[in-house]
Amino acid sequence: MFNFNGELLEDNTSFLNENNRGVQLGDAVFEELRVLNGDIIFLEDHYLRLMSSMRILRMEIPMNFTMEFMEKEILKCITENDLKEAKQIKFNVFRNSQNDFSISDNTISYFITSKTLKNPFFILNEDSYEVELFKDFYKNSSMLSNLDSNNKVLNVVGAIYAQENDYQDCLLLNERKQVIEALNGNLFVVKGSQIKTAPVTDGCTNSILRKKLVDIINKLNDFEFLEDSISPFELQKADELFIVNNIDGIVSVTKYRKKKFVNAIAKNLIGKLNAAARMSLTKSV
Template identity: 50%
Template structure:
């Protein structure tokens, strides 16, 4: 079942038309959520990121778009799909409805839809036999700045980059900005580990304001033996790193095992994954 503006409908039913602004212009935002046994992981962070993104996009936030209202709508959708006592991957889509060209029509209004699907893993884990080779994606670049960091429906680079990765038997690609700094992976934020130093690109470089990124920065900041830095990463730094890993809410931490001729371990990534799972259990 799909939740369209609070109404549950069959997925086969038409609920978006060719006039929808999200379809026509990418005038839409989304959040990808992990829900386990009726608990939305990091819901407060998702909600406030969405609200901040709507403001940046100059969307009029409806009065009823409270954290409690949207949470209830998400869980309503999860339950309707028989996943309330299981693990679900949920996508919450927000668009500006219909009407207008680039400039929205005065009659355009905020619309939402929610979809839920089953997902295997309730908690985060790193498998010892995994392989995740990456390379730089250099056909196109993203612009530095906060607009590039929005979780919007404008994902052309991620789409083309994913096709490139598949064609070259890669597990993922790393994206560069116009300053030739490494910004993120196709589907998550990037962390670099060298000795006791952990580095991740700053939001100003154009990376996604990731919810999992925020969680890990908070966890690592409590370790007095670590030096955490939000700073630009040069491609030359990648092969000097001890570990590289990608983060997102659905998968958690995904180690990079190979970049060009350099191979990496994932000892640090495993330790942080354990701390992440501990935090989740304590907050549940």
């Protein structure tokens, strides 16, 4: 079952027409969330990010689109039988105008899908995970690049390149050839006692898990945190590279070119990330 504008529909039900702007023009944004036992992890952060994304795209936000409304509409997708399972939720919002560049209708519609997750909380993926730079196309360092929008063609082409070359992921560059993120999430670079990630002004996705991990690292006394541009030359000098996203948690990079990496810091951070997730559930009760 999925939720379309408050109505529950069976999977594979046709509900979009050929003029849908999300399909035709990519005029849509989304937020991915985790639900555990009927509670939404980091709900307030996800809500505020979705509202910010809609404002940046100048969508008309309905008066009833509160955090409580978002929570209620998400939980409609979860039946009593599903409450014990961890769920991945995707909350999509698109503009209602027809598929041209003249905006006759700035109102929005939404649909919400869910699927079961194998792990209730975030995990550390320690499988072999080799990455390479994706240099065919660049991601612009603009505010639009910070959003999760339906325009993911760069990620799709990059994923095909990775598959063709037996990489598990690729690292994206901006137009200044700075490393900004992976196809599959935000990148963190560890060198000695320094932990670094690209600033949002370089064009990386401003994800909630990135925000939470930055908050956690800033509180660690033994490490210096930097939000600064990352040069490709830094990657092979690093002790550790890891990627964070809302579905997998933390993914340790094991190899980049001839360099192999450890994952000690990632192991330390995954427990703290889960503690923050549990705390967000406690606050929402």
